[in-house]
Amino acid sequence: MSQEVVYSTYGGTDVLEVVESDPPVPEPGQVRVRVKAAGIQPFDVKQRRGDTADWAPAKFPQVSGSEFAGVVDELGEGVTEPAVGAEVIGWPVGGAHTQYAVARADALVAKPPGMPWEEAGAIGASGQTAHTSLQALDVAAGETVLIHAAAGGVGTAAVQLAKAWGAEVVGTASERNHEYLRELGAVPVTYGAGLVERVREAAPDGVDAALDAVGTEDALRASIDLVGDLQRIGTIAGQEIAPDLGVRILGMKRSTERLAELVRLYAEGKLRVHLHAAFSLDDAAKAHREVETGHVRGKVVLVPSR
Known part of the structure; x- marks a missing residue:
């Protein structure tokens, strides 16, 4: 049985x-x-x-x-x-x-x-969701990406993938997760009032793309203020509010090639x-x-x- x-x-x-x-x-x-x-x-x-x-x-x-x-x-x-x-x-x-x-x-x-x-x-699931989303947002080496809920399952994978691809990462998280994000290679910032200013201080050269894994209007509106190009702002958690704000709804596209890349990065010590x-x-x-x-x-x- x-x-x-x-x-x-x-x-x-x-x-x-x-x-x-x-x-x-x-x-x-x-x-x-x-x-x-x-x-x-x-x-x-x-x-x-x-x-x-x-x-x-x-x-x-x-x-x-x-x-x-x-x-x-x-x-x-x-x-x-x-x-x-x-x-x-x-x-x-x-x-x-x-x-x-x-x-x-x-x-x-x-x-x-x-x-x-x-x-x-x-x-598999969080890793492929992060991989699909960062690809959809065209995150590339030399860019800076903002990741909301960066300490969660998808966020943890997305931070590491973006770093492996040569991008810089600013991640939102509660204060207790800031050291964890630093260990992953991200610059942590707290949620709440003043978020846009804190991100600008953390990324003085600007933010090129934003991935939202928390699904709040505050996070998405901050992303719009920081990025500007709505095609480079996506959410995996705010499906209900994304259409009104004009940002992209992202999801997971599974493939063995994508999963194999995640496993390879794990084996190389680039993805934990x-x-x-x-x-x-x-x-x-x-x-x-x-x-x-x-x-x-x-x-x-x-x-x-x-």
Whole structure:
């Protein structure tokens, strides 16, 4: 049997339940993976609450989760690679918060041997969202990018990717995360009144692009004041207010090439995955509540019991 975290109606964390079912059978072109770790995204929380019902509705009973790492344990018809026993990182067909997940064989990359499972399970979604967003904003070497919520999962990845690409980074975060951002290579600034002036002081030569991962009107209006070019301002969290402000709505475009680049940067020491906390499937509600606080530094992951 396989345990999985599901919900059958929108609501608070009380709608989450752990149920048992037969392990899924991979279809042609798919593999089954015994999940070792799976990250939780803010999107997972928003979808469970119903916040995304208009543009990304749940499919009840919904198994949440869009990233995982684990060991291939069964191949579908026509699949020869990855082989049974291969340690992989990828994204599922269906949810990831389960003991056994199914994925397309071409949606997986090899896990580096020395990479901890919890970090492997948390690199895919936030990393690919950050990578997609920075590419869409044309962030390049020699430029300065402003990243809002820079200490979160996407922010942590975006800071490091921008630095790896040769850009300078100014990141907004609460005071307690300033030293963390400095360690990642960003110049930290606090939220609140006077944000525009603080960013200008931190980046006297100006800001070329802005990535918003917090979703507030204040952050987006500050970005408009600082950048000017609306095509170089994007949000992954302010979908409701972005159209009125004229800024871009950004999202994740998955590809194995993108994921492989993230893994390569990790192996080269240019991209780290910061774990905020790890929970069992039975504690999925606690994990969701942790993400809902909005004060997570890095990523929260679920580790299925085995």
